Amino acid sequence: MTITRRRLLAAGATAGLGLIAGCSDIARESLAASPATVSPAALEETGYGEHTVDELRIERTVGRFGFDRTIAVRNWNAEYDRALALEALGLGRVQTAVVSVLSTPQIAVLGRTLNPVGEYSTDELVALIQDRYDELEDVQYVDGELVSMLGSETTFARYRGRARLVPAETTIDVTIQVSEAVEHGDDFVVGVAVYPWTGNVGSESAAVRTLLEALEHE
Structure with a gap:
């Protein structure tokens, strides 16, 4: 894994973007999410800064009844980072603490969810990250806790790995x-x-929790 600013987190934020394979029942040809972003107050409290809020657009061609059509899905990735001291590596302070927030449309047809992100466990999400960037190695589950995001409690798991x-x-x-x-x-x-x-x-994990608990989403 190449830790040069956000490459490491871009892997996580785009890990679930194989969203519409086989979604031939979608009636609309364009599906769009709204950005989920961290409040300015939480950024000031934790020392993180906004790097980018980008639209991630994916297009897939699906077939039905012998006809092909293109479906576009618009996801959003908000990225935040801050510098950490890495004197042990002779680097001083480097922008290596990164948080990404992915928002992606639910894509439901006749009560059936076609976007698999909603059903992924954290283990499955981490596996997708590794598949996308195989330089991330030796990833092992450490522990987990509950975190409140946008009014809902969800599992927030911690892993340890090796990265370049x-x-x-x-x-x-x-x-x-x-x-x-x-x-x-x-x-x-x-x-x-x-x-x-x-x-x-411990302190970095607390800062990340503060950011996630301060998410804003229309």
Whole structure:
């Protein structure tokens, strides 16, 4: 894994984007989520800053009754980061603590949910992250807790793994925290955090929890 600003978290935020394979029953040709973002007050409290709020658009061609059509799904990824001290690697402070929030439309037809993100466990989400970026290695479950996101309690699991840090040409231990999806409005929302596994794991985890508990979503 290349930890150069947000690549590590981009993996988590886009992990579930194989959203509409086989969704030939969708009546609309465009489905859109609303961005889920962290409140300014929570950013100020934790020292994180907004890096980007990007639309992630995916198009798939599906077939039905011998006809093909293209369906577009618009997801949103909000990314936040802050610098952590990595003096042990001779790097000083590096922007390596990153939090991403993915919002993706639920995509339901006749009461059946076609977007698999809503059913993924945290283990499945982490497996998708590893499939997307195979430089992330030796990922092991550590523990989990409940976190309140957008008025709903959801599982927030912590993992430990190894990732490549490009400036130092070395690998470091990292913490990966992943929430199960919560339903809010017409969307699913998932939170992912990645940061170096250091003596500050507890305080960084608390900061991440503060961010997720301060999410805003239309």
